[in-house]
Amino acid sequence: MGSFSSTLTNIPSYWPKVSFSLFVFGQILSIPCYFFVGYHILFEKSARKALHNHVIIILLFYNFLGITFDLSLTLNYDRVGYVSLFSPTLCRFWQLVDDGIWYGGVFLMMWASFERHILVFHSNFVRTPSQLFLIHYIPLIFFALYAPLLYFYLIFLYPCDEHFDSTLVLCDEMCFYATIPNWFLVYDSFVDYTIPILFIVVFSISLLLRFIRQKQRLQQAVTWRQCRKMTIQLTLVSTTYLIFDLPYVIIFLVQSCGYPDFGSNIIMPYIASLTYVPAIVLPYATLLALPGLKQKFRNLFFWKRHQRQIVPFTTHA
Template sequence: MMPINNSFDDDGKIIFQESEVPISRPIRFWLLLLLDIPSIICSCFLLFHLFTNKTLRYQLKNHVIIVLLIIGLIIELLDIPLHLSFLHLGNVHPSIPFICLIWWFMDIGLYNGCTIIMAWCSVHLYLLVFHDGMFLNRNRRLFFHYLPIIMLLFYILVFYIIAIIFPPCKNTYDYTLPVCNDFPCYLGDSYFGIWDSVVNSILPTCVISISTIVLFINIHYYKRRAHQPIRWRKQRKMILQLLLLCTLYLLPNIPLNILIFSHICGLSESIGVKAQLHFDFLCYFVILLYPFLCLGFLSKIRKKVKWSGLLLLKQTRQIASIRPQ
């Protein structure tokens, strides 16, 4: 999530209320916990079938989905449990710099990484729908499909390892605030900080927004062409998938990045603080809801869930019917 700059009182002390979303800790705790557990289960279930089912594994549209699921699963297994621990204990535990560095890497690096990969996903799915000829042979698939994903993952890892683990400044850690104050020192650097905000957050959000708008325009254009009904029916599912995935990412990220960009351009940090904190917290739900959205579009896996549920219900009824009274 994008960090929030802290405000200070007349004595130079951090104002806690402006560093933490104004939603009570018990509510946040149960919201995250009740969504995190089923989201982890759903992510593992999806990844298992995506890796073991040869047909699903070789479909190009599923490769970016797999990458996003893996990154999201890491956040669900490490980032959110650390947040739950903080909400329960009232401080970061254990209170050591290593925990803060790992938490920053996941909370800022991996989330922004998801946004970057999602920006590529929006472009990639658009190309699969309207320009699928780009992926017909091996060389084109390598250049337009595999290479961009590898390069983006490499960039994300290298940038955030350097910026967070080996920064050009000295980090300070506040164990009494969520995510150790969620403000690594590199964000105060004139180069790293602005680059991270603009290139790693604002720009990908703009790419997702533009892809969504262009998609709507092309949908209108293709539906008006009388000789395209068969192609339209085949691609309808992928188009709907792209629209919903983009919408999920854009709902909290557009207003959040507008505020971030406004602050970069000179807007007072005191303006929009509470709104920014709320949108920052809502970004967790992008990660938590993403697996369920994917499950809704992967029909082969969804059918297995239905059959498993029916079999479980049938077995439960059989056990109940033979149980002695």
């Protein structure tokens, strides 16, 4: 991810301003939805205890950090042309959120797309406390913390000569890139991003097809509405990764196969910035799938409308 502006000459002069405006608009609309959805999940006992919402809670938190911290700094950089409130500490945390937290969200989405198969079709695997611990909580903790802890080490603890530049997005490239072994760079590109995105696509599509094929059996054997909502929720969220991250992965794979110039004229001005879109769409996709939220949303607006009603003043004789 990175700046929305570009020095390339093959893009329309108006595109950076259009892209900037669209992301500001999307950010402003998504933040209240994050609060609304997060409040419902955390304070509604049934929603908070539902196994399929545990990964969604962490996903919402990670992507909220991306929207409020990473995207805000990136947009401000594009607006003024330098990093405001420049300091090494700010730069390190910006890099951590941009990479470690963002990759953490990708891994969580990959786990969610796989775990839904268990929760929908093999719910007997998570009935006992020991099964819950081994199959649900341990993978959830691992996929939530792997990337943030890895990048915390690389950014804050890895021995390298740090150099921060207020005129560059993310305050310049992370210093470990200059000295870390090349095998890790290959590992990071494929294991930390490319493979999880491909798995999200495969697991999500297979879940949807499997759900459609076994629809009649599910209606007879388990709670139909619960399975339907879990499948809809995952489909809506994973579709955003499919649409806005898969093009980046495809270009990367083609370039890795010996065509380094493939997509180079569109990846920075167009494709790279799209990786912010899933974080903007996530709360709305969650909103549409969670039970009772749409009614609460309508009640909220009706309540506000009633609050604005003027009660006529009457006098008594």
